[in-house]
Amino acid sequence: MVFKIDFIDGKTVSWKKGETGIEAERHSSYYPRFYIEGSKSKLHRSRSWLTRQDGVVATKFESWKPTLKQPEKQVLRVDCSTEDALSTAVNRLKKGFGRSTFRFYNVGFSPQFRFCLQRNKCPVPETELENLEIELSRKKLSNRNISGIRVDNQRLQGGEKQVLEEIRSIWRQKDPDLVIASNGQVLSILNNKIQEHQPGFSLGRMEKFQQLAGGNTVSSYGKRQHKSARFNIPGRIIIDRSNSFMLGETTLEGLWDLVERSYRPMQELAWGSIGRLLTSIEVRKAYLEEGTLTPWKNWGGEKPKKASTMHKADRGGFIFSPDPGVYRDVYEADFASLFPNIMVEKNISPETVCCNCCNNSRTPELGYSICEEKDGFIGKVLQPLIEHRQQMKEELGNIEDESRRRYVEGSIDAIKWILVSCFGYMGHSHASYGAIRCHQAIQAFDRDIMLKAKESFEESGYSVTHGIIDSIWVQEDNPTEEFEEVCRQVSDNVGIELEPEYRFEWCAFVPRKSSRADISTLNRYFGKKKNGELKTAGVEAEQDSVSNFIKDAQIEMIEALDKEMSTDDVIEVVKKHVTKLESNDVPVDSLVKTKKTSKNLEDYKVENRTVSALRRAKKHNIDVRPGEEVKFVVKNDSAKLLDRTRLEFESSEGGYDPNYYSDMLIRAAESVTSPLGVEEDEIRSRVFGRDTKLTQYRQM
Template identity: 25%
Template sequence: MTYGRTVYQSGAHYLFGRWHLDLKNSFYFKECGWEGLYEIARIAKIPVQRAARTTIGTSLSSMQLDVALRRGLWVPMDKAQAEDFRPASDLVVADKGGLVYEPDIGWFENVAEYDFVSMYPTLMVKHNISPETVNCECCDRGVGAEEMVEGRQPGNRDRGVGAEEMVEGRQPGNRDRGVGAEEMVEGRQPGNRDKNSVPEIGHHLCSRRQGIVPEVLVPILKKRAEYKRRVKAGDPQAAAFKARADAHKWSLVTSFGYLGFKNARFGKIEAHESVTAWGRETLLRAKDFVEERGFHVLHANVDCVWIQGRPGMEYEALRREIETAGGCSVGLEGVYKWLRFCPSKTDPLSGVPNRYFGAFRNGELKIRGLALRRRDTPEIFKRMQKDMLAVLAEAEDVAGCRARAGRLADIADGVRERIAIGRVEAAELAVTFTLSKDPSDYVANGPSAVAVKRLAASGVQLHAGETVRYVIRSAGDKIAEMRATPLAFVSEAPEVDTRKYLELWERCRNEIMDGLEGPKANAEELREIPGSAVDGVAEPDVVFPQEAQAKEPQLKSARAVNAARHARKAARLKIRSRPKAESLGPELPFGPEPGGDGHVFPGPLNALL
């Protein structure tokens, strides 16, 4: 899965009479091992050595072609198929993607994370979403003139009005159910009109025949569920079953994206939009259901929801209720002892959907969006954050995290000292950079481009998608070649830009330490949310610092906060301004630098604060 990244893959070399498996360039083998590779080759009906080098989309297309040929259907000869013409107003409504909320910022306790299991593939099967079933000609959305004249209800063109139905007062084509009062009041026809209509965007789905895509996904979903059940039951072959389940996971993930891929033989953008529309509807139903029962939803992201728990609550019982309300299988990812939702680096009043970290009750850590998850972060900073998080994992609550702030500071300070005195190896400071184009196409002379150009000038052949490692020598030097040194050219005692690396150190340190040090809470705005976070600490009752209580509640000036962006939160947040610039954390504009003297800027600049 590239997710927009440029990836380099060398050419394939197939042998006759023996297998040649290039394990370095095999996605399936890297992610799922031998068992996963064999499983995909078998169900996709592709030779093993070819399956090892093919993409997930190619394997999925092979499964779809197999179903189409067995059903005697025609296969599109051309891949690139244009979507139907629509006005721009329809695109604004339909082209929205998954539902992503802005999380509350702070440190929280007893948070349950619920995950819809294979949400999009399940919805594709449940609602029969496939390119040929979206807006099909056999199932009309409205009442046509022909149907009105003949007295038949829409969606039942294959049968007329029976005498039995007229006597019993039931609508034709729905012999198994009577006319409900709710349907009559709302003016809806009983049957499948609402069932087969995609919420919000208005597409309709076929109710007469199963689509190719759902037919392909049904056995994959069943096999993966069975493999996961056997793994959970402790089967002796659990490792093999887990590898096979992981292989099917990638097929399921790709099945959704391939619906909107322009080069997919069985792709259609309207089908892709229908899946995301049902996904938004499902997540909204779950969120509304939880809030109606008095729980606070901290965050929701496409197919996951984070809920603030209560002492002694039954998390498994709530899972079953959410599953019933949402109509899809729901899993309890876990219950966090503590969880941190990080603020944006550019706007400290806004949360970031994919930047959080926390510890489950079993001690396992879940980390998203931190520096240690980035491919380009130097190893010394990755190891620093891992060591800091390992200490935090010992804490049972937010108070325990605060109590360990001193140990975290010691770990970070030790790394800072090593960088400052130059007692660090070049490999630990190396930045990993992936080329997005050929070396000759780079125009700017940033450190990454300089390293690439120096390698190319020395005779190293580089292609888009390959990676290089380099050390920052002097990031702001006027001479371009002095800005970076490829790791291959570095001597035992490398010359590095100490100031630049200390800036990176500070950024990595603050990602974890903010909200844990001292009463000022490092960049957290005071928020009045019952049961949420104040200054980075989750408390049932909000208690503001004494100096802040003397101030009248007021919104920040337009210079500090984009009013339009935060209008939706103004109703539930009371943002109180700090009396002095010193109280601003390092993430806020014009705040004092960490470890600085905390002075107030003179003149007009101080007035802005």
């Protein structure tokens, strides 16, 4: 089967790997296409107009369902010579006939995905591919210096010319089909060096090196993320680790599972967002199985509602806020893939919620009707994912073959992220198959299900300690039934499995910082399970920006608290680590902090630690874009500008600021002791033996 598709100088080339090796095939008859819907007269006018446009190869009337709600109707198919010609034709149609004259379909697809969709080709190879990994440090990347480059975790020795000779030899020997680069810029730099020193050698299987997209910074859910430039090498799959969220969360084998489900080729799948991957699975099913097109820039505005309905619709999911403190003998139960299961079991889909054929007011609180005549499209997409993931979880314990184990583990993780995202993406403005009414209905069912679970536990002699979205924590009062039996009853009652997750000897819910109200932070807690393992969520030990030294120290504090539930034991751990800091007895590399930047260096108004690290990066000619991470050690927190921090690779050049890291220790200790009423000021007093107020910290 095809594993890579290239578009070179207007030609389409696909690559296969079989028992005889690599085969390339040119597709001279492949033309990317899109569809338009409109009045019959205007479609005929547009067809006549399109035939005179450069880049339009053919037009044809076909019957398709334009949307999930509409029946089949005549639409105009437009075949174009290239992807660029397709974009030009769409823009000219909008300009020539007016933006609201036509609705466009199957427009916003990436090139390789469109090819696989139109040709109905699953881009998973029949035989195993040859993989190769290449890595270059950030400093050398910025200085465009390839000496010290690592290939398959082996450092290549010598100067640039010698390194290029080594790479040429490796390329000829391994002939890689899939190249994983630490950053896409590595390949661009290598290509430039090859052009300079090694003419006649090419990284690709054809003499071509392409830049597909430039780097850019985007905002997603309030966070800034930088996307590196994307490059292409003909005949080889390129995966940029710095651009691939999914590769960081699952295995390469797990990504191949998603390729098979979506028909999105590996190179495009690896850099795609979770929402894009979910959409690909939906588009494949709609186009190849349901005879339905995908609208371009789909978004239907929310219909007017009564104020009372709007208030209920915008309430969000179920939350039962816990009181801060330490609780003994706590049980936790989670609904299995609750939101995806709600969509499947309650038949929630854009064409079924508020349908035109039923009037049953099935949605709790909101009264939205749910179609009883047909199964929803979203349920058809999600049900196989839910079922296959559950089957693989059951299979996992019996697998002996290591390659099969990696595939199954990777698939479980990969599908998990698709299921996690499907609810949020249902209400996203870019969702091809989303609708805000579905988003609201899902949350209404969630609130109803969680309230039923709460009532069942209380009727069976349990008190609810905490509950959020799909998880519930309970304690025994005067139980009349076993915890597992209540979970089974709830599962039978609501039609979605409530899984007993953990039994805690004790569980501590952390209060909100700087809050006079006695309120816990919903997602910050820690505890000890009955099997002796610790469980942490949201505290410093789980935060990516916190140094390993602080994380390890906090785990030690929790272990100390577990002995007799005494804050004195926690304070002793803090004192021990403060002494180590003051004695310069802590390895500097364990103190490295990671911060994600939100602006360019010149846009920061306050000289904080992140700015200091960015200034040092600039000194080393390292360009850190908004959304990228910078790693550093705080050397002297009272110093200014460049002397305040040291970058990760500079950490061996100097020491660290023990006072700053002592402050961070005390903050981490507060997360452990605050459920017992001991806050930062008291910790500081007990550690340093004096009554001191909270330091006014500089901005991070």
